[in-house]
Amino acid sequence: MTRPLKIIVAVGRGGEINYRNSLPWERIPRDMDHFRSLTKDSTVIMGRGTFESIGCRPLPCRENFVISRTLCGIEGIRIISSLQEALHIATFEETFLIGGQELFRQALVSDWVSEVYLTRVHAEFPRATVFFQEKLMYGRFTDDTSFLVDDGDDGGYDVTYHRYVRIA
Numbered sequence: 001m002t003r004p005l006k007i008i009v010a011v012g013r014g015g016e017i018n019y020r021n022s023l024p025w026e027r028i029p030r031d032m033d034h035f036r037s038l039t040k041d042s043t044v045i046m047g048r049g050t051f052e053s054i055g056c057r058p059l060p061c062r063e064n065f066v067i068s069r070t071l072c073g074i075e076g077i078r079i080i081s082s083l084q085e086a087l088h089i090a091t092f093e094e095t096f097l098i099g100g101q102e103l104f105r106q107a108l109v110s111d112w113v114s115e116v117y118l119t120r121v122h123a124e125f126p127r128a129t130v131f132f133q134e135k136l137m138y139g140r141f142t143d144d145t146s147f148l149v150d151d152g153d154d155g156g157y158d159v160t161y162h163r164y165v166r167i168a
Helices: 029-038 046-053 081-090 101-110
Strands: 005-011 016-018 043-047 062-068 078-080 096-100 113-121 140-147 159-166
Touching: 005 016, 005 029, 005 101, 016 113, 029 046, 029 113, 029 159, 043 046, 043 081, 043 101, 046 062, 046 096, 078 081, 081 096, 081 101, 096 101
Parallel strands: 005 096, 005 113, 043 062, 043 096, 062 078
Antiparallel strands: 113 159, 140 159
């Protein structure tokens, strides 16, 4: 791979990341700002389902890659066939994987991921249908930085931001 990959993901207390092709919680503005500030002026890689969940549009101020076998010809999006291909052709200094579940799994079992930015939403979402496999990080990453944000007045949830780095 030509550059390290970073994962950015928000999860519920039980690892929930998706319900009906959307986040299982209401919008958390502060977390959206956090996501924007980390991924601005970088490459973002996503699967087709994640692309559809954000409205089938490119994220502004980013190089957007969508891994898909069925999509084609979308302005502002580079359709590619694999995570490996994206890492070879990305042009920005930083590259973030933003979803979905299977791409997260592929990346975590590889040696490509250097950091994981994980936002933990302090609530449970029992109707969620897709989960982040955090157990794949055990023994391979360490929690380098974490801090709690009381977001009770800004979206209704407390969140903790974690930055995990790969253990050398």
